[in-house]
Amino acid sequence: MIRRCLAALLVVGFLCLPTAAQDVQPGLTIHVVQRGENLFRIALSYGLTTDALAQLNGIADPSSIQVGQRLLVPASSAAASSTLPQTHVVQPGETLYGIAEAYGLPVEQLAAQNQIVDVSAVYVGQVLNVAAPTVAAPALAEASLPVEAPVETLGQTVIHTVETGETLFRIATRYNLTVNDLARANSISDPTLIYAGQQLIIPGVEPPHVALDLPPIVTGLEIMPLVLVEGQAGRVRLTTAQPAQMSGAFLGRTILAASEQDGLTHTLLLGVPMFTEAGVYPLALTLTDSAGQSIPLTVQIQVLSGSYGSEYINLLADRSGLLDSSVEIAEQQLIEGLMSGFTATRYMDGAMGLPAAAAMNSPFGQKRSYNGGPFDRFHSGADFAGAPGSPVLAAASGVVVLADSLNVRGNATVIDHGWGVYTGYWHQTDIYVRVGDFVTTGQVIGTIGATGRVTGAHLHWELWVSGVPVDPMQWVRQSFF
Ligand SMILES: [Zn+2]
Structure with missing residues (x-):
């Protein structure tokens, strides 16, 4: 049935689509989109390609799916699906309070399920388990599905060291990611330019929410890459609503920032000295506005050890x-x-x-x-x-x-x-x-x-x-x- 429907879809377009989610045809079941999911991950969990899933649901833009949206999936492959880990990668400027709010969780709950004692100690790039304790709208077949342990990415950032002969595509596939996900997480502009020994950050599920909690003058904060590595550099870029100057302190060093666009964009380059122990370190930023007022902002940055031999x-x-x-x-x-x-x-x-x-x-x-x-x-x-x-x-x-x-x-x-x-x-x-x-x-x-x-x-x-x-x-x- 599903094969026929799929085949028919390919030929005649939308004829097989039910008008309402209740009219599920035999052979099809419904998947309710959860927080943290995207079409690629859902397709993967049902053993489909993103294209096939998009086609089955008449979705023209695969990036446009929303939490709570009901998707048709073939029932035959539903048995093989799993509940996806619901994770959130902490972005620059986010706090545990903001993230808890974005996912509708009590902050105590979020802290507890991530073994966080000090709520102010979350750091950029930290992977949080943001799964709600009870599933709000379970898909028809979901309750009985085996849950795949998301241990790999929970609570810590996974680093993959590139081996000889590996390609970005192969690595992405291994971690159920797209080449784009991996390239973006590692600021790789040319996916063909990876090399043996390179350390790649394996991101969790793409964060669907941002929960920025920044001083009012700050309109944006970006850190590239999210996780720094001993002996490597990083870039911090901050935008302000009014002209300002910025300076920073990181690992005991004062760092000057370059200001552009009439003092609205500020860029600071960080170098992580060799022999820096892996850990979480504060980057203390100070903004000085045109009235001479200082506005402090601290961002916790994770540093990983390099593997240099x-x-x-x-x-x-x-x-x-x-x-x-x-x-x-x-x-x-x-x-x-x-x-x-x-x-x-x-x-x-x-x-x-x-x-x-x-x-x-x-x-x-x-x-x-x-x-x-x-x-x-x-x-x-x-x-x-x-x-x-x-x-x-x-x-x-x-x-x-x-x-x-x-x-x-x-x-x-x-x-x-x-x-x-x-x-x-x-x-x-x-x-x-x-x-x-x-x-x-x-x-x-x-x-x-x-x-x-x-x-x-x-x-x-x-x-x-x-x-x-x-x-x-x-x-x-x-x-x-
Ligand atoms: Zn030399």
Whole structure:
């Protein structure tokens, strides 16, 4: 019957649709849309494609379904369906009170079913169980359906580390998500650009509600990605109803924000230092309005550990003299001072380009032990194994702020891209630019070499954000502006 109806639907359109939900034809049953569900998830739970389900219900726009809407589903596949986990991913600016209200739950109930003791401690990206204790409008066949345990995503954010050969599509399918869901949760602009070792946030069901609880001057708050990772960067963007200035403090560091659109849009870039313990950390924002009044706003941010691996490095006696020597410290301070600056003008746009047409042979973040010591250092950039003399390219537009010969870093160039973003290029043979030069993406700024503390020719490429060295490849894969 259902097959015939479906087949007929394909041919003659809406003929088989009942006029009222009560007129359920044999072979069909009704699914009442619950909070947190979308057509894709419902289709999946009944073993249908989104298209087939949309067609069966005459739905032209699959994103337009509403809570309480009654959908026809084939009864034969209803037995295989399950009650979907009802989860809510905490968005920037939401409070437990607001979320409880949005889902019609007492806040005590919401706190209890999520083992939350301190209601002010919810954090951005936290996955909450927002299922009501009793189902308001159970579907006909739902009561007897086996409940699939949603343990995977409840109470914690799931992180998937990409393995060799995996595609975004395959990973999405594995977690019952669409490629779009996954791309959006991880700010991936090009779904073909994922790589082995990359850590992906596996979002829960798309939040159907937002429960923003922000000071009146704030009209929007966005954090990308929702969950930060050790050694990676994030972007916080806040909009205000009237001109204001913003600054922030995160992980013991003051962070300057760039204001645009006549002081109505404020962007702040966060870098999570290596060795930051996984946990929830406050981002304290301060808005100052045109009357000089300060408005504080604190957002709890989750930080996860990166998976960077570790390596032992043995330096020969004559070279290890450079470790921790006054030479290294002075040079470190020079670079730190230079790359922790903030220029209010942004010179770059879109994702960064690669700094060399060469293979990356050592990624950012590997934790290092020198000559058998503790793993208290890390690889602060990405290495490219280019032939000596091959071009070094500016990864993005900016102004050259250092072009000099250093002891450890060799012939070094630093480019200021604005808004607290800097890139560094170490160990070059030749430097073709001078301090003050404006360079554009892909411009040849020098050549690969083996100057400074190296064991062979390569380009070491470093990227700093708001005073913190972070994984430069994150900026190649995704666009922050
Ligand atoms: Zn390196």
